[in-house]
Amino acid sequence: MKYTEMSKQQLKEELQLLTKKYQEFKDMQLKLDMSRGKPSASQLAISDAILTSVTADNTKTADGTEARNYGGVDGIPEMKSLFGEIFGVDSKNVIICDNSSLHIMFDIIAQAMSTGLAGETPWVMQGKVKFLCPSPGYDRHFAVTEYFGIENIMVPMTENGPDMDMVEELVKDPSVKGIWCVPKYSNPDGVSYSDETVRRMAALKPAAKDFRVMWDNAYAVHHLYDDRRDEVLCLYQESKKFDNQDMVLMFASTSKITHPGSGVSALAASDRNIALIKKRLSFQTIGPDKVNQLRHARMFKNLADIDEHMKKHAEIIRPKFKIVLDALESELAPLGIGRWKHPNGGYFISYYAPKGCAKRTEALCKEAGLVLTPAGAAYPYGNDPMDSNIRIAPTFPPNDELQIAINLFCVAARLAYAEKLLAE
Amino acid sequence: MKYTEMSKQQLKEELQLLTKKYQEFKDMQLKLDMSRGKPSASQLAISDAILTSVTADNTKTADGTEARNYGGVDGIPEMKSLFGEIFGVDSKNVIICDNSSLHIMFDIIAQAMSTGLAGETPWVMQGKVKFLCPSPGYDRHFAVTEYFGIENIMVPMTENGPDMDMVEELVKDPSVKGIWCVPKYSNPDGVSYSDETVRRMAALKPAAKDFRVMWDNAYAVHHLYDDRRDEVLCLYQESKKFDNQDMVLMFASTSKITHPGSGVSALAASDRNIALIKKRLSFQTIGPDKVNQLRHARMFKNLADIDEHMKKHAEIIRPKFKIVLDALESELAPLGIGRWKHPNGGYFISYYAPKGCAKRTEALCKEAGLVLTPAGAAYPYGNDPMDSNIRIAPTFPPNDELQIAINLFCVAARLAYAEKLLAE
Numbered sequence: 053m054k055y056t057e058m059s060k061q062q063l064k065e066e067l068q069l070l071t072k073k074y075q076e077f078k079d080m081q082l083k084l085d086m087s088r089g090k091p092s093a094s095q096l097a098i099s100d101a102i103l104t105s106v107t108a109d110n111t112k113t114a115d116g117t118e119a120r121n122y123g124g125v126d127g128i129p130e131m132k133s134l135f136g137e138i139f140g141v142d143s144k145n146v147i148i149c150d151n152s153s154l155h156i157m158f159d160i161i162a163q164a165m166s167t168g169l170a171g172e173t174p175w176v177m178q179g180k181v182k183f184l185c186p187s188p189g190y191d192r193h194f195a196v197t198e199y200f201g202i203e204n205i206m207v208p209m210t211e212n213g214p215d216m217d218m219v220e221e222l223v224k225d226p227s228v229k230g231i232w233c234v235p236k237y238s239n240p241d242g243v244s245y246s247d248e249t250v251r252r253m254a255a256l257k258p259a260a261k262d263f264r265v266m267w268d269n270a271y272a273v274h275h276l277y278d279d280r281r282d283e284v285l286c287l288y289q290e291s292k293k294f295d296n297q298d299m300v301l302m303f304a305s306t307s308k309i310t311h312p313g314s315g316v317s318a319l320a321a322s323d324r325n326i327a328l329i330k331k332r333l334s335f336q337t338i339g340p341d342k343v344n345q346l347r348h349a350r351m352f353k354n355l356a357d358i359d360e361h362m363k364k365h366a367e368i369i370r371p372k373f374k375i376v377l378d379a380l381e382s383e384l385a386p387l388g389i390g391r392w393k394h395p396n397g398g399y400f401i402s403y404y405a406p407k408g409c410a411k412r413t414e415a416l417c418k419e420a421g422l423v424l425t426p427a428g429a430a431y432p433y434g435n436d437p438m439d440s441n442i443r444i445a446p447t448f449p450p451n452d453e454l455q456i457a458i459n460l461f462c463v464a465a466r467l468a469y470a471e472k473l474l475a476e
Numbered sequence: 477m478k479y480t481e482m483s484k485q486q487l488k489e490e491l492q493l494l495t496k497k498y499q500e501f502k503d504m505q506l507k508l509d510m511s512r513g514k515p516s517a518s519q520l521a522i523s524d525a526i527l528t529s530v531t532a533d534n535t536k537t538a539d540g541t542e543a544r545n546y547g548g549v550d551g552i553p554e555m556k557s558l559f560g561e562i563f564g565v566d567s568k569n570v571i572i573c574d575n576s577s578l579h580i581m582f583d584i585i586a587q588a589m590s591t592g593l594a595g596e597t598p599w600v601m602q603g604k605v606k607f608l609c610p611s612p613g614y615d616r617h618f619a620v621t622e623y624f625g626i627e628n629i630m631v632p633m634t635e636n637g638p639d640m641d642m643v644e645e646l647v648k649d650p651s652v653k654g655i656w657c658v659p660k661y662s663n664p665d666g667v668s669y670s671d672e673t674v675r676r677m678a679a680l681k682p683a684a685k686d687f688r689v690m691w692d693n694a695y696a697v698h699h700l701y702d703d704r705r706d707e708v709l710c711l712y713q714e715s716k717k718f719d720n721q722d723m724v725l726m727f728a729s730t731s732k733i734t735h736p737g738s739g740v741s742a743l744a745a746s747d748r749n750i751a752l753i754k755k756r757l758s759f760q761t762i763g764p765d766k767v768n769q770l771r772h773a774r775m776f777k778n779l780a781d782i783d784e785h786m787k788k789h790a791e792i793i794r795p796k797f798k799i800v801l802d803a804l805e806s807e808l809a810p811l812g813i814g815r816w817k818h819p820n821g822g823y824f825i826s827y828y829a830p831k832g833c834a835k836r837t838e839a840l841c842k843e844a845g846l847v848l849t850p851a852g853a854a855y856p857y858g859n860d861p862m863d864s865n866i867r868i869a870p871t872f873p874p875n876d877e878l879q880i881a882i883n884l885f886c887v888a889a890r891l892a893y894a895e896k897l898l899a900e
Binding site: 195 | 574625737
């Protein structure tokens with residue numbers, strides 16, 4: 053019976069039952085964590101060959117460069133070519149950087165702030181500037197623009213990506229300087245942008261010449277199922293059709309392909325943007341860690357190698373997604389509580405509690421020893437207008453812990469909603 | 477006989493002889509390079525154990541952190557402790573970053589430009605700001621401030637470091653925001669700052685609250701001789717005596733200890749500065765490459781291990797310094813041409829041609845197939861007011877090539893000076 057169909061008396065009995073169940077979890081003195089999109093120990097192990105894939109007799113790159121010494125600014129040829137395949141662009145439009153793609157993005161915003169993009173006035177000098185944040189989205193994207201004092205504007209996510217009607221309207225404002233996007237298996241919804249969304253994004257005519265689409269393809273190859281795979285159009289190729297390629301900056305990394313702490317990241321952009329960023333890099337650094345790039349190149353010759361490798365990740369994390377989804381379907385669906393997605397890839401399950409119940413659900417979990425991503429974190433300034441969304445990250449805990457965690461989560465979700473209905 | 481004592485006729489004969497010698501070098505169609513402070517192939521080899529010092533069964537740091545996964549912002553404990561020893565500060569005042577200390581410095585200037593340092597107005601908003609550049613100095617330092625449109629002001633180097641009378645005077649101008657320093661075995665002079673210089677630097681009272689001493693201890697452990705070692709006072713400890721520690725930022729790296737392309741770098745600073753920089757890093761990156769830090773920690777338990785390792789480097793490069801210095805002493809000294817230093821460490825020999833002869837000497841070398849660091853590069857905007865200084869980098873070429881290169885250099889130095897005297 054759905055909660056909304058229960059009488060007050062039935063709800064009170066339910067609350068009593070739930071309070072007892074909840075206390076049982078508390079008595080277990082749990083220490084569980086479903087907060088971080090972090091690979092598990094067994095996922096790390098499948099990439100361990102990379103630790104020793106470069107040895108002393110084997111330190112030259114494809115073009116004969118000595119990887120151990122100084123030199124180079126944009127990455128070794130074999131990695132540029134590999135990420136070219138991932139992005140769907142020519143390798144000349146790729147720069148390979150160190151272990152954090154967030155770092156590349158932060159530095160681009162920093163460059164825009166202090167010296168300006170492509171000859172435009174530095175944003176610091178332009179007064180209030182704004183950034184579009186499709187929400188729910190990736191909290192660390194929004195945090196970058198917030199750090200620089202840029203105003204984050206929420207744009208709702210739909211089943212097909214950001215609400216493009218709203219985006220097209222907002223970019224008429226010259227103080228709107230960019231948009232954060234996770235186009236494939238989005239964080240946290242697991243939504244992949246439709247062809248129409250990508251085409252409309254590619255065709256945008258923003259008032260600001262220094263407007264940038266920050267296209268973070270963090271889950272480009274992170275499918276959960278062999279037979280159900282989302283594919284997303286290449287924004288760069290689409291934008292070229294509108295001579296709009298300088299508006300586009302695309303990012304990816306091996307963080308969730310090999311080892312998150314010691315991977316490589318990459319940027320894809322137009323000839324003009326690549327030249328400007330390479331110029332900055334030539335002042336900023338003595339060059340990226342070429343040895344670590346070579347380790348990756350030795351492990352993956354091409355996209356097909358990566359695809360095979362990603363199947364091993366999927367085998368490990370697919371059961372984890374199943375544990376979470378099965379629990380939600382059996383424990384919450386029959387009671388009419390919340391809604392959630394069944395993503396085909398990525399790292400998260402996005403749970404939407406009944407309006408006004410997310411913070412309470414999270415707090416109940418926390419009190420019983422289960423850490424979740426803070427409710428609201430996926431919205432600018434942590435402010436979910438519906439107090440509804442909770443990001444569930446199932447990959448890190450071992451399966452037995454995950455089962456207990458999601459059982460506790462379901463009890464907390466029921467409690468929060470029962471309390472709310474009784475208070476109305 | 478010294479050139480200045482020669483008659484015009486004698487000089488003409490000398491020029492004739494030199495032109496013939498120079499032609500012989502040209503006929504050899506050389507391709508030589510003494511331009512970069514770059515370790516040689518045999519230096520790379522002595523650190524090769526680091527490539528495989530972390531293996532799959534061995535991936536946890538001293539505090540039990542899994543190095544392969546996400547997490548951490550300021551470095552693994554064992555590397556913080558090791559660099560604490562190198563800097564002479566507590567490990568809580570150290571942050572470990574990726575392979576380029578230049579990157580840390582650039583990012584601090586970028587931060588000063590866009591968001592300001594320690595609550596002060598961003599430099600972009602302060603109108604023209606200036607930076608002090610002890611010269612000759614490291615061109616890539618000067619390039620960072622030049623990149624951001626900061627005005628570089630030349631301060632002469634003395635035998636004891638920068639001219640501190642001038643520095644003390646210049647910092648009374650609130651638009652002067654910092655000074656670049658390589659305090660030990662300086663690039664290119666090989667000068668180490670005297671105790672008095674360090675103490676006066678530590679006691680500076682700049683008008684600008686956001687003035688920073690950028691103290692790049694790039695050659696902290698890079699001695700050439702066991703029995704002749706320069707030691708430099710720790711600026712941070714000295715600055716604390718004047719409650720001036722927020723003015724000081726110190727840098728170092730393993731670039732010329734292990735492999736230049738894949739080392740680790742470090743920053744040492746006051747509690748307040750460390751907190752501010754850690755805050756920025758927590759927005760900027762998912763964290764440094766902990767696996768690579770662990771590789772270094774496995775190789776070096778403490779400063780004594782590094783010291784032993786550096787002796788192996790010294791054994792390789794000491795003969796190279798000798799080849800260059802012997803040639804200068806035997807070929808140029810008797811003719812009264814130029815002057816040079818005999819550094820006790822570092823990577824360079826700083827050659828001072830007679831006034832107005834550096835560019836011509838460099839051009840002659842280049843024409844005969846020997847690349848040098850561009851004359852003037854060690855001065856702001858590449859402008860050596862005396863057209864005198866040339867940085868000689870002896871470490872990279874094999875000894876036989878180095879011998880030919882320095883022989884050619886001496887002929888070019890003689891030619892340039894003879895031409896000049898004849899033209900007077």
